[in-house]
Amino acid sequence: MxxxxxxxxxxxxxxxxxxxxxxxxxxxxxxxxxxxxxxxxWLDRTDKKILKEIEIFPGDIRDYNGVKTxxxxxxxxxxxxxxxxxxxxxxxxxxxxxxxxxxTLNIVQAAKDLGIDKVVHTxxxxxxxxxxxxxxxxxxxxxxxxxxxxxxxxxxxIALSFYRSFETxxxxxxxxxxxxxxxxxxxxxxTIITQLLNGKTKIKLGALTPTRDFNYVSDTVNGFxxxxxxxxxxxxxxxxxxxxxxxxxxxxxxxxxxxxxDIEIESDEQRLRPKKSEVDRLLADRSKAERLTGWVxxxxxxxxxxxxxxxxxxxxxxxxxxxxxxxxxxxx
Numbered sequence: 219m220x221x222x223x224x225x226x227x228x229x230x231x232x233x234x235x236x237x238x239x240x241x242x243x244x245x246x247x248x249x250x251x252x253x254x255x256x257x258x259x260w261l262d263r264t265d266k267k268i269l270k271e272i273e274i275f276p277g278d279i280r281d282y283n284g285v286k287t288x289x290x291x292x293x294x295x296x297x298x299x300x301x302x303x304x305x306x307x308x309x310x311x312x313x314x315x316x317x318x319x320x321x322t323l324n325i326v327q328a329a330k331d332l333g334i335d336k337v338v339h340t341x342x343x344x345x346x347x348x349x350x351x352x353x354x355x356x357x358x359x360x361x362x363x364x365x366x367x368x369x370x371x372x373x374x375x376i377a378l379s380f381y382r383s384f385e386t387x388x389x390x391x392x393x394x395x396x397x398x399x400x401x402x403x404x405x406x407x408x409t410i411i412t413q414l415l416n417g418k419t420k421i422k423l424g425a426l427t428p429t430r431d432f433n434y435v436s437d438t439v440n441g442f443x444x445x446x447x448x449x450x451x452x453x454x455x456x457x458x459x460x461x462x463x464x465x466x467x468x469x470x471x472x473x474x475x476x477x478x479x480d481i482e483i484e485s486d487e488q489r490l491r492p493k494k495s496e497v498d499r500l501l502a503d504r505s506k507a508e509r510l511t512g513w514v515x516x517x518x519x520x521x522x523x524x525x526x527x528x529x530x531x532x533x534x535x536x537x538x539x540x541x542x543x544x545x546x547x548x549x550x
Contacts (some may be wrong), residue, residue, distance in 0.1 A: 219252075220245050220293060221245045221290060221291060221292045221293045221294075222239055222243060222244045222245065222246050222247070222293065222294050222295070222296060222446075222455075223246075223249055223275075223288055223289055223292040223294070223295045223296070224236050224246060224247070224248055224249065224251040224295075224298065225240065225249045225279055225288075225295065225296070225298055225299035225318075225321075225325065226270070226279075226297075226298030226299035226300060226340075227248030227249055227250055227259075227261060227272075227298070228248070228250040228251060228257075228258050228260060228261055229259060229260065229298065230260065230261025230396070230398075230400045230401045230435070231298060231340075231393075231396055231401060231435060231438055231439065232248075232260075232298045232299075233259065233260035233261050233263075233264065233400060234398075234399075234400070234436070235298070235439045235441050235443075236248050236261065236264075237265075237268050238436075238443065239443070239489065240268050240271045240272060241268070242443065246262070246271070246272050246273070247272075247273040247275055247292060248261060248272050248273065248274050248275065249275050249277055249279070249288050249299065250274060250275070250276050250277075250388040251276070251277075251278065251279075251299070252276040252277055252278055254493055255445050255517050256276075256357075257278070258274055260400050261463060262273070263386060263400075264336070265443075267503055269446065270456045275287075275288045279299040279317060279321035279325075280316050280317060280320055280321055280324070282327065282328065282444045283325070284326040285293045285321075285325060285380070286324075286328040286332065289325075289328045289329065289332055290332060292334065293334070293335045293336070294334065294335055294336040294337070294338070294446060295329060295334060295336070295337045295338070296340075296412065296442055296446065297325045297337060297339045297340060297377075298336065298340045299317070299321055299329060300317060300318050300321070300340065300370070300373075301313060301314050301317045301318060301366070301369075302342070302366065303366070303404045304364050304366045304491065304495075305489075306368075306404075307364055307365035307366035307369070307403070308364065308492070308495075309364065310432070310538055311365035311369075314365055314366055314369040315369055315372070316348075317369075318366075318369040318370055318372070318373045319369055319373050319376060321371040321377050321509060322376050322377055323365030324345070325339070325341075325377075325398075325534060326336060326376065326377050326380040326388060327380075329380070329386050329387075329388075330380060330384050330386045333367075334386075334387070335387060336387050336389070336446060336447055336452070337377070337386075337387065337389070338371070338389050338390075338391055338442060338445050338451075339374065339377040339388060339389070339390050339391070340391055341370055341374045341390050341391065341393075341394065341455065342367070342370050342392065342393065343375075343390040343392060343394040343395065343457075343459065343500050343502065344363075344364070344365050344366065344367040344370065344432065344497060345360050345361075345362070345370050345374065345392070345499055346358045346359075346360065346361065346497075346500065346501055347359075347360075347361025347362070347367065347497040348361070348496070348497050349498070349499040349500060349501060352385060352463075352499065352501040353461065353500060353502055353503035353504075354457070354500065354503055355385075355457070356392070356415045356454075356455045356456065356457055356501055356506055357459075357504040359484070360374075360403055363494065363497060364491070364495050364516045365404065365504040368509060371399065372546075374390055374455070377390060377549075378390065378453075381452070381453045382453075384419075387448075387452045388452065388453065389445050389448075389451035389452055389453070389454055389456065390454070390455040390456065391441060391442060391445050391456055391458055392455055392456060392457050393438050393441065393458045393459070394430070394432070394433050394459030394460070394500060395430045395431060395432045395433060395500065396432075396434075396435055396457065397433070397434065397435065397436045397526065397527075397530060398434050398435030398436070398529065398530050398533075398535075399431050399435070399529070399530060399533035399534075399539075400435075401435075401471050403543045403544065405423075406423070406469070407432070407469065407473070407527070407530060408530070408534065408543065409423070409486070409545070410423070410469070410470050410473050411473060411477075411530060411531055411534050412534060412540065412545035413453055413541040413545045414473070414474065414477055414479055414481065415534060415540055415545075415548050416540075416545050418545075419479065419480065419481055419482060420481070420482040420483075420484050421470065421482070421484065422484050422485075422486040422489065423466065423467075423470065423481055423483055423484070423485070423486065423489060424466075424485070424486060424490045424491065425466065425490055425496055426466050426467030426470075426483065426485075427464050427465055427466070427467065427498070428464065428465065428466055428496060428497060428498050428499065429463040429464060429466075429498075429499045429500065429501065430463065430465075430469070430500050430501075431459040431461070431501050431502045432462075432464065432465065432523055433458060433459055433460050433515065433517070434460075434515070434517035434523075434525075434526035434529070436516070436517070437458070437515040437516055437517050437518075438458055438462070439460035440513060440516075441507065441511075441513050443457075444507070444511035444513040445507075445511055445513075447511075448510055448511040448512075450510040450512060451510055452475075456506055456507050456510060456511070457502045457503060457504055457506060457507060458502075458504065458507055458513065459500075459502025459503075459504050459513070459515075460502065460504070460515045460517065460518040460519070460522065460523070461501070461502055461503070461518055462501075462519050462520065462522070462523060463499070463500065463506050464523065467483065468484060470522070472524060472527060473527055473531070476524065476528050476531055477484070477531060478529050482507070496502045521545065523531040
């Protein structure tokens with residue numbers, strides 16, 4: 219499988235994945251979100267030597283004709299295009315259904331029609347909701363605790379239904395909380411770091427007690443590539459997580475330690491999820507990923523998490539990068 223289409227290639231994980239595929243020798247087509255600014259998102263910041271190897275296809279994942287046209291001639295599709303911000307899903311849930319569910323339907327329908335060799339569909343650990351048991355295996359019940367997570371549950375089931383109904387070769391990767399350079403400010407780690415880099419010592423956060431299984435972006439990217447290459451992944455849902463959990467409050471303290479700062483945390487009501495919507499605990503069982511694909515995280519455990527945070531802090535400390543973040547406002 220040499221010709222790969224990456225949807226959502228202009229985003230955080232997608233841009234890192236696109237670059238990694240080029241460096242691994244794949245012929246890559248990047249599906250970016252069409253806009254009047256001719257912006258390719260984070261790919262605009264890609265090294266020119268890598269960028270010249272990428273075929274850019276601007277389009278809209280909600281449009282079947284554009285999706286099928288982009289997929290024509292490709293061997294495999296890594297489908298990352300999605301709306302992902304949980305707070306915005308409370309505000310505009312219909313957009314999540316259109317993008318996440320209809321967009322995924324377009325991908326698997328075109329894969330069936332074109333005879334694509336492999337589709338890797340991107341899920342999220344949010345589909346599990348608050349952990350009923352830990353570590354969370356792929357058999358954990360699915361709980362739609364936000365319109366976002368409900369839309370991803372729907373998208374996952376659409377993708378898997380095409381495998382079961384038509385033998386479309388679909389694998390589902392279920393990343394836990396990915397972080398690292400280029401992550402948007404609607405996520406907690408860049409929210410903390412950018413506030414501190416802009417001179418704040420009293421930082422605004424939502425709930426502090428929920429725990430997360432943070433996965434450094436290069437580990438997530440490697441998970442995609444391992445699943446792409448694994449024949450055993452077809453028809454399977456596969457967790458990609460570090461197997462290490464830490465609370466949001468302790469994450470903030472660890473970031474402050476890495477930056478040699480003393481901080482005070484202020485609760486911001488608008489950053490709190492509705493009570494029944496908050497996911498209180500996430501901790502991945504990653505044994506299936508290792509068994510089927512050989513994937514293991516390089517940034518697991520507390521030491522690995524601190525290393526990943528330092529990489530992220532270093533990247534955000536660049537004035538050019540920091541200028542892209544509006545830390546004084548709350549991003550939905």
